[in-house]
Each structure stands twice: as structure tokens, then as C-alpha cells.
Amino acid sequence: MPLEPVALPSDDWAGWLEERARGELRLAGTQVGALTEAADDAVALEVWNDAMIALGNAFAACSLLSSVHPDAGVVELAEQVEVEARSFSTDLFLDAEVFARLDAIDPAVLDDDGRRVLEDALRDFRRSGVDRDEDVRERVRALDQRLTDLEQAFSRHIRDGRRTTTVPASALDGLPEDFVADHPADDAGRVTISTEYPDVHPFLAFSRDAEARHAVAATYYDLAHPANDPVLSDLLATRHEKATLLGYAGFPDYDAETKMIGTGAAIAEFVDRVAAESLEAGERDVAVLRERAAQDGVERIDISNSRYYAETVRREQYDVDAQQVRRYFDFAKVHDGLLAVTGRLFGLEYVAVERSEARTWHEDVSTYDVLADGERLGRIHLDLHPRERKYNHAAQFDLVPGVAGRQLPEGVLVCNFPRGLMDHDDVVTLFHEFGHLLHHVLAGRHTWVRFSGVATEWDFVEAPSQMLEEWAWSADVLRTFATDADGEPVPTALVEAMRAADELGKGMQARTQMFYAALSYRLHEERPTGEDQLTARMFELYDAYSLVAPIPESHFYAGFGHLSGYKSAYYTYMWSLVIAKDMFSAFDEDDLFAPEVAQRYRDRVLVPGGSKDAADLVEDFLGRPYDTEAFSAWLSRRPGA
Known part of the structure; x- marks a missing residue:
């Protein structure tokens, strides 16, 4: 029988959360018990998969609702259940009996996918300290509980600190x-x-x-300050203690072990290499802004005026007025255009689901079934406008991790776009985030939940989304949906001017990204404590990496939400961009809908999910290992060239 989407409630979301999340946690516990009793090795790994499906379902429900539900009571309950799920996960990966049963599995009875699942599971157990003595295991247990509380508090202060x-x-x-x-x-x-x-x-x-x-x-830039200062100090110290307790030099090494980059030291090397490579272009960008600002008697480019002067230069020197550009990007047209573009590109159809069938947590949310050749692959929910107590950035959340023959993948796009006209930057962001949603759905038909969705190394997950941004810069693509109030499509000459103007600032932006990456890495490596040390180190890193000056009263680190999710690894955005530029080189920029390359990319990069290492996925698509040539050429190209 065809799989059905998860049934969402019409009103009793607290009851649904109790049944869905806590029920799945109980199920996971039952399956873990069955695992230790399984005599057959292949069956034991299948039961492990069952437990991971249930645990994934629990995490998805509480993580999503804590970020989007308008009822504070439901949010509080979701956070409580997430604490329980993390506690369950901590206990599980410290369970010596479960580890011993998995470790006893004979890899010879498994296929390649099964062996990959087993190897990853055993690695995760060891990274949790299961093979350490009892004192260490108990301390890790306490630290994990503390980390759950701290990470929730850090995110809550940002979310609720508007x-x-x-x-x-x-x-x-x-x-x-x-x-x-x-x-x-x-x-x-x-x-x-x-x-x-x-x-x-x-x-x-x-x-x-x-x-x-x-x-x-x-x-x-003062968001969540001073509330997050003590939280961040404690968070950095607790992550460090856990990492060193488990035998790592520090948290960045622990964090990097499961990523493409491999080590903490390699993060620092990558950040400094990109910072050096982008310095010339960045200084050229800032010089242009500073020259224009001088006409207004302004000598310093900082975070309060850099966007203003960038827009001014684009308008005056490139004849690109962002306000005039906006008239071509009505939200409703962009929304429909995105679906049409990605549907055509990847051979998909999006069928709107009536609200009576697809009940959601807010009336703003729209729901679509995703079909290919008439078969439903999954379901997506689009929650795209701001409101009180809602997650205030842009991200893709899981609702259901897809598993072949068992449950349809369902994903949620959570953004904060205006309801009327959009800036083109918003359009690019929407394409980017939708890339994650596509990845979640297209990779949602694996037997092993470990491979489901965006399950590759964390420093690769942004690459497919960054590559999809390119379609939001193509005149041929934009003209299929970007029209003004009279129905006139955006002129090709304007899009070309927009692309030329966008080249202005890429070096400066790369340096800004390296400031974020350095801050993410250095705070974890050095662990400054308290407002004075955190602020001082932030300003030192601003001076070392960013070409846009801060303002004295800012405390950016307190509202830098990625310190909770990406931890020491914010470098991943730029690492992924290097790969994204290389993957895009396989496409014909004059025919971005060419079916052969798009289908090869879909089937060899997106559909496999986490079933292969990211480097192997890219090599399968490109026919060669990825390299940095396309990225370096893009970075060195002068504006207008």
C-alpha cells in the first residue's frame, strides 16, 4: 500500500506531541531491549534501525514545534520532551550492553550499506564514551544533560529576545x-x-x-545580550570538558572528526587560507564603498552603513536600484515560480493539499505533496512569514525522516519573508533553503534511516543548497516567474546588471564569513568567559578577519545562533561553497534546465543521502574528485567582468 503522511491534529497539539514524541521514545526503548536479545546479527542491526527511526521521529516533532508553534505551552512541552529525548539518546550511547551486542555483529553477514550503518553506530558509541570506565560515563551523562539545557537556553534567548x-x-x-x-x-x-x-x-x-x-x-547586533553571555561561557566550557574527557585535545577536534575536514587544526588552516585568498577582492570592495561614503563625509565602513553604501554603489554605478528590482519579486509569484523551477529541473510535481486534510500549526503554513511520475515521494510544509515566538532565521526542519516502505519523508521550510514584495536577496535565500527541503525528500527512500535526507557530512550539507542559488541568478529562469504588476518579466539586461553588481562585495562578504567561522572556531578553542573576555575576543577577530568594522556597543556573539547548532564548525558554509561552485561547473549556464545533467545530479548527489561519503557523491557526479578551481576563479573575477 502507498505510504500516508503523518496525521497532524486539528487543535490538541499538546496531546499529539505526547503521543507522537513520547510514544516514539517509549517505542525506541522497547526496540533497544529487543536488540540486546536478538540472536541473529542481521536482525539485531535491523532492530537498531527500528530504534533509530523512533528516536528520529521523536526528535523531529519536538525540535520543529519548539521553533514554530504559536502556543507557548506547546513550545514549553516540546522543549521538555526534547530534553527527555536527548537524555534517552545519552543513556543509549552509554549503554555497554547495547554496544557489546552491536560490536559482536559479524560484518560478513551484512551488505555494504549495513556495514556502513554498523561502523557509524559503533563510532558514535565510542564518541559518547561507552568504552570508558564508569566514572567517565557518568560524567559524560551529566555533561550531556547540561549541554541540552544550555543549548536550549541559548536558542530560546535569541528566539524570545526580539x-x-x-x-x-x-x-x-x-x-x-x-x-x-x-x-x-x-x-x-x-x-x-x-x-x-x-x-x-x-x-x-x-x-x-x-x-x-x-x-x-x-x-x-546586541540580540540576546546579556542573557546569553553566561550561557555561552558555560556552553564552551562544558563542550570542552566533554571532549577532553573522551581523549580529544579540545572540542574542535571532537567536532571535526565526523566531518570532511577531519581535525580542528584544519579548520583554522582553511579559514586563514580563504581569508588570505579573498583579501585583495575584499579590500577592493571596501575601497569602493569608502570612496562613495566619503562624499557624505563618512570615513568608516561599519555594520551600520555597509549595506547602505553597497546598495548606493549598485544603484549609482551599476544602475541597479534594489527598490526597483523588488517590484518584480512579489512573494506569491516567487513562491509559485520556485515550485515550477525546481519541479521542471528535477522532474517533480507539487500538488497543493487542502487545509482540511493537512492540518498544521498555523494558518500561514501551506502544504504540498511531492510527486515523481505520479508517485508521492513525500510532503513539504512551507512556513514562510514572521510571527511572535517563531524561529527568526531561515532553516529546514524535519517533521518525518523518510524510510523506504515505512514512512514518507516530510520536511518543513521555516523562514521570515515579507508577504508582499521581496528583495532579490530574499529570493536567493528561499532557493537556498528549498534546496535543503528537496534533499530531505529526495533522499527519503532508504531502508536505513541513517542515510535518510540531509545525512551527509555536516560540512557538505550546504553545498546542494548553495548550488541551487545559481538558478535565482539566471535571467532565463527568473523571467519565468519574476514579473511586475503589469505582468512584464524582469528585463534580461537588469538581471545581468544585478549579477555584475553582486560581484561587488563578494570579497568583503567572504572575509565576513571568515570572521564568523573564526569566531565559531576560536571561541571553542580558547573558551573566553564572561562578557568582557567574550567581547574583547570578538573585537580582535573582527579586526583580524572582517573588513567591515563593528560598532562599539555590539555583542554579536550573544545572538549568533549557529554557535548552538554549528558549534565550532561555521566554516562549513564556505567549505560547502567551494564544492558548490565546482558542482555547478558541470551545468551549462545557457541551459540550466538541461535534463541529463540535472537528473544525474539529482540521482547521484541528492537521492543517495548519507549512503556514501560526500566526496564520493561529488566524484560520482563530476566524474572526478572535486577541486577549488571554480571557487578561486569566481573569487578572483572582478566586478562586471
């Missing part, structure tokens, strides 16, 4: 008409700008009021 800045209504001079209409002045002639993306990004890009931009930037 702030606003009140500025004169005159500060809206330069902003788009729809933005101005959405921000009416109060009786005192003041308007409120929130730290949500649809507010702060346009304001920093277009407001002509330098003082107001500075105030908004100061609020935005």
Missing part, C-alpha cells in the same frame, strides 16, 4: 513605499523597527538616516 528600536518617521526616507505603509508613525512622530529580518535588513540597506541606521544596527 527587540525594537524607535526612530523618527523621517528615518523611513529611502525605504520602499510598502515598508513605509507597514510602519505608521505614532502620535510623537516615531516609528518602530523590530529585529525581524523583514524590518532590519531593508532599513539598514535603504534608510538615509545614518543615526537611525546606527541605532537599529546596535539593537540588532
Whole structure:
């Protein structure tokens, strides 16, 4: 029989969470018990897979609802269940009896996929300390519990710490008409700008009021400060203690062991190599902005004015006015265009599911079944607009990990886009995040849940999404859906000018990314404590890597949510970009819908999920090992060339 999507509730989400998440945890416990009693080795590994499916279902439900549900009570319950799931996972991977049963499995009775699953499982047990003495295991157990609490607190302070800045209504001079209409002045002639993306990004890009931009930037880059200062200090120390207790030099080495990069030292080397390679282009970018800023009597390019002057230069020197560009990117058209483009590219069909059938946690959420050749591959949910208590960045969440013959993959796109006209940057972000969603669905038909979805090494997971961004820069692609109010498609000449203008700033942006990566790595390597040390080290790394200066009152690290999820490995964005540029070189830029290469990419990179090492997936697609040539050529190319 065809698999059915998971049944979501109409109103009792707390009850559903109890049944779905806690029920799956109980099921996982039963399966773990059966595993230790299984006499047949192949059966034992199958039971392990059953337990991992149940545990994955529990984690997916509570992780998603804690980030998107509008009811604070449901969010609190989801966080509680996530603590229970992590505690279960910690206990499981410290269970010497379970480890001994898996370790006793004869690899000869397994096929290649089974052996890969077994090797990964045994590695994860050892990384948890199962083969250490009882004192070490108990300390690891306590540390894991502490890490759960700290990571939840760090994310919660960012999610719930939304702030606003009140500025004169005159500060809206330069902003788009729809933005101005959405921000009416109060009786005192003041308007409120929130730290949500649809507010702060346009304001920093277009407001002509330098003082107001500075105030908004100061609020935005101070998010979750000072609440997260002690949390981050404790988080860094606890991760370090766990890593060293397990025999690693520090947390970055522990973190890197399961990634393509391999070691913590290699992270530092990669960050410095990209920083050096992008220095010339970055300095050229900043010089252009500084020259334009000087006309306004401004000498310093910092985080309160860099976007504004980048937009100004693009408008004046490249004839690209972002506000005029926006009129071609109505959210509804972009939404439908994205589905049409990816459907055509990968041979997919998206069928809208009626709300009565696909009940969701909020009326903003739209649901689609994903079909190929008439067969349902999975289901996606799109939650794309901001609201209170919602995750305030952009990410793909699992709802159900797909398993062949057992459960359909279901994924959720969680973003914060405006409901009307979008900046082109938003369009690029939407394509990027949708790439993760496609990866989750297309790789959702493996027997082993370990291979399901975005299950490759963590420093590869961004590469497919970064590559899909290229379709949001193609004039031929954009003209299929990007039209103005009169139905006129975006002019090809404008898109070409946009691409040329986008080249301005790529070196500067690469250096900014290396600041983020260095901050992620160095905080874990050095473990500064307290506001004074954290702030001082952040400013030192700004000076060493970023070509855009900070503002003195900022505490960016406190709101840097990736320190919870990506930990010491933010470098992965740039590492993945190197691979993404190389993979894109296989496509014909004059015919991005060419079916042969798109299908080969789908079947050899996306569909396999985690069943192969990422380097092997890329080599299968390219016919050779990946290299850095395409990335270096892109980085060195001058704007307009």
C-alpha cells in the first residue's frame, strides 16, 4: 500500500506531541531491549534501525514545534520532551550492553550499506564514551544533560529576545513605499523597527538616516545580550570538558572528526587560507564603498552603513536600484515560480493539499505533496512569514525522516519573508533553503534511516543548497516567474546588471564569513568567559578577519545562533561553497534546465543521502574528485567582468 503522511491534529497539539514524541521514545526503548536479545546479527542491526527511526521521529516533532508553534505551552512541552529525548539518546550511547551486542555483529553477514550503518553506530558509541570506565560515563551523562539545557537556553534567548528600536518617521526616507505603509508613525512622530529580518535588513540597506541606521544596527547586533553571555561561557566550557574527557585535545577536534575536514587544526588552516585568498577582492570592495561614503563625509565602513553604501554603489554605478528590482519579486509569484523551477529541473510535481486534510500549526503554513511520475515521494510544509515566538532565521526542519516502505519523508521550510514584495536577496535565500527541503525528500527512500535526507557530512550539507542559488541568478529562469504588476518579466539586461553588481562585495562578504567561522572556531578553542573576555575576543577577530568594522556597543556573539547548532564548525558554509561552485561547473549556464545533467545530479548527489561519503557523491557526479578551481576563479573575477 502507498505510504500516508503523518496525521497532524486539528487543535490538541499538546496531546499529539505526547503521543507522537513520547510514544516514539517509549517505542525506541522497547526496540533497544529487543536488540540486546536478538540472536541473529542481521536482525539485531535491523532492530537498531527500528530504534533509530523512533528516536528520529521523536526528535523531529519536538525540535520543529519548539521553533514554530504559536502556543507557548506547546513550545514549553516540546522543549521538555526534547530534553527527555536527548537524555534517552545519552543513556543509549552509554549503554555497554547495547554496544557489546552491536560490536559482536559479524560484518560478513551484512551488505555494504549495513556495514556502513554498523561502523557509524559503533563510532558514535565510542564518541559518547561507552568504552570508558564508569566514572567517565557518568560524567559524560551529566555533561550531556547540561549541554541540552544550555543549548536550549541559548536558542530560546535569541528566539524570545526580539527587540525594537524607535526612530523618527523621517528615518523611513529611502525605504520602499510598502515598508513605509507597514510602519505608521505614532502620535510623537516615531516609528518602530523590530529585529525581524523583514524590518532590519531593508532599513539598514535603504534608510538615509545614518543615526537611525546606527541605532537599529546596535539593537540588532546586541540580540540576546546579556542573557546569553553566561550561557555561552558555560556552553564552551562544558563542550570542552566533554571532549577532553573522551581523549580529544579540545572540542574542535571532537567536532571535526565526523566531518570532511577531519581535525580542528584544519579548520583554522582553511579559514586563514580563504581569508588570505579573498583579501585583495575584499579590500577592493571596501575601497569602493569608502570612496562613495566619503562624499557624505563618512570615513568608516561599519555594520551600520555597509549595506547602505553597497546598495548606493549598485544603484549609482551599476544602475541597479534594489527598490526597483523588488517590484518584480512579489512573494506569491516567487513562491509559485520556485515550485515550477525546481519541479521542471528535477522532474517533480507539487500538488497543493487542502487545509482540511493537512492540518498544521498555523494558518500561514501551506502544504504540498511531492510527486515523481505520479508517485508521492513525500510532503513539504512551507512556513514562510514572521510571527511572535517563531524561529527568526531561515532553516529546514524535519517533521518525518523518510524510510523506504515505512514512512514518507516530510520536511518543513521555516523562514521570515515579507508577504508582499521581496528583495532579490530574499529570493536567493528561499532557493537556498528549498534546496535543503528537496534533499530531505529526495533522499527519503532508504531502508536505513541513517542515510535518510540531509545525512551527509555536516560540512557538505550546504553545498546542494548553495548550488541551487545559481538558478535565482539566471535571467532565463527568473523571467519565468519574476514579473511586475503589469505582468512584464524582469528585463534580461537588469538581471545581468544585478549579477555584475553582486560581484561587488563578494570579497568583503567572504572575509565576513571568515570572521564568523573564526569566531565559531576560536571561541571553542580558547573558551573566553564572561562578557568582557567574550567581547574583547570578538573585537580582535573582527579586526583580524572582517573588513567591515563593528560598532562599539555590539555583542554579536550573544545572538549568533549557529554557535548552538554549528558549534565550532561555521566554516562549513564556505567549505560547502567551494564544492558548490565546482558542482555547478558541470551545468551549462545557457541551459540550466538541461535534463541529463540535472537528473544525474539529482540521482547521484541528492537521492543517495548519507549512503556514501560526500566526496564520493561529488566524484560520482563530476566524474572526478572535486577541486577549488571554480571557487578561486569566481573569487578572483572582478566586478562586471
